[in-house]
Amino acid sequence: MIPITKPLLDESEAQAAAQAVLSGWLSQGAQVAAFEAEFAQRVRAPYACAVSNCTTALHLALLVAGVGPGDEVITVSHSFIATANVVRQCGATPVFVDIDPATYNLDPELLAAAISVRSKAILCVHQVGLPCDLRRILSIAGAHGLAVIEDAACAIGSDIRLDGTWAPIGAPHGDVACFSFHPRKVITTGEGGMLTTRHADWDRQFRLLRQHGMSVPDTARHHASDVVFEEYPVSGFNYRMTDVQAAIGRRQLERLPDIVTRRRALAAAYDRMLAEVPGVRIPCEPAWARGNWQSYCVRLPDGVDQQRIMQSMLDGGVATRRGVMCSHLEAPYAGMGVGSLPHSEQAHRRCILLPLYPQMTQGDQHEVVDALRLALVAERWAASAPREVA
Numbered sequence: 001m002i003p004i005t006k007p008l009l010d011e012s013e014a015q016a017a018a019q020a021v022l023s024g025w026l027s028q029g030a031q032v033a034a035f036e037a038e039f040a041q042r043v044r045a046p047y048a049c050a051v052s053n054c055t056t057a058l059h060l061a062l063l064v065a066g067v068g069p070g071d072e073v074i075t076v077s078h079s080f081i082a083t084a085n086v087v088r089q090c091g092a093t094p095v096f097v098d099i100d101p102a103t104y105n106l107d108p109e110l111l112a113a114a115i116s117v118r119s120k121a122i123l124c125v126h127q128v129g130l131p132c133d134l135r136r137i138l139s140i141a142g143a144h145g146l147a148v149i150e151d152a153a154c155a156i157g158s159d160i161r162l163d164g165t166w167a168p169i170g171a172p173h174g175d176v177a178c179f180s181f182h183p184r185k186v187i188t189t190g191e192g193g194m195l196t197t198r199h200a201d202w203d204r205q206f207r208l209l210r211q212h213g214m215s216v217p218d219t220a221r222h223h224a225s226d227v228v229f230e231e232y233p234v235s236g237f238n239y240r241m242t243d244v245q246a247a248i249g250r251r252q253l254e255r256l257p258d259i260v261t262r263r264r265a266l267a268a269a270y271d272r273m274l275a276e277v278p279g280v281r282i283p284c285e286p287a288w289a290r291g292n293w294q295s296y297c298v299r300l301p302d303g304v305d306q307q308r309i310m311q312s313m314l315d316g317g318v319a320t321r322r323g324v325m326c327s328h329l330e331a332p333y334a335g336m337g338v339g340s341l342p343h344s345e346q347a348h349r350r351c352i353l354l355p356l357y358p359q360m361t362q363g364d365q366h367e368v369v370d371a372l373r374l375a376l377v378a379e380r381w382a383a384s385a386p387r388e389v390a
């Protein structure tokens, strides 16, 4: 069985976790601080703040950007549902913009038309790790005075070229970028998230809000020789990462360059193999973007049944997932954007994600491509077969 993904973990992560446990300090402490510093350095961000997952990171980002009841946040429906949910959590309304059918990322052409007097921020997504068109998004946001929050849940290790130079996603280019360390992403801490920002005051607020609005971190009180009384100037949340997770994250971060190199090589190999499968459209990467290939998304030929293809591949021992979901097709956002998001709906219904993880061999990849080829042959046969008569 070839799974859709498999985290790359070994004795090194296990030992890091064990050491954190045996140190006697399990909650947010020295390991979290070290992970934040190393992460900031990796993505060349002035500030990095660790939290419990990317959903809580996005929630804090929107709150600190000033998003509240009555506001609108422009984003895509074509994303994991957390992207839309966090807007609602702030009491605001997500306004869905369609994607570019070539990149599956927010189409900047459609952005200006979605801006209203209630718009507060743009929440753009680097979907499946492919950077979205930040150059054009930032220019439109700047002209309208909107904050830009990057949903970089999938995009650790991806790069973008802006003004002629390559920079890591997360530098950040908008006001803040939010990352996920869920096992479905490129590096993992089980659950975990990170916010990177250029604004010192935003970083201070993230730190305050992630631990109940408490003015003094636990570590500071623990190490103080004088009695310290804390204050609670704002009402906050418990969005902390633990030191056990951060210890694992530090090992994962060391592996990141190798993981991304390997994923890029695997994606290039898929490109070559799939060039020989008629009708299948391979993913495209603009010249100014270098993705981390968190997922490898192919569009199926016209007229084939997505579910039957996926079932046939599963029967052949290959797991796949359907194209990225659309929030407006789920109950909480039903009716929002219907009719105006054709490319989002098409990508969801016509694409499938193929297995991709660093431990994959070329043999595994051939197996995946053969399973797809076989499924397509069966599908063509099913489509052309005369209907059974009762």
Ligand SMILES: *Cc1c(COP(=O)(O)O)cnc(C)c1O
Pocket (backbone or CB within 6 Å): 053, 054, 055, 056, 079, 080, 082, 083, 125, 127, 151, 153, 154, 179, 180, 181, 182, 192, 193
């Ligand atoms: C995974 C994902 C999230 C949520 O991340 P968690 O860490 O699971 O909260 C948000 N946005 C996108 C685009 C994602 O892929």
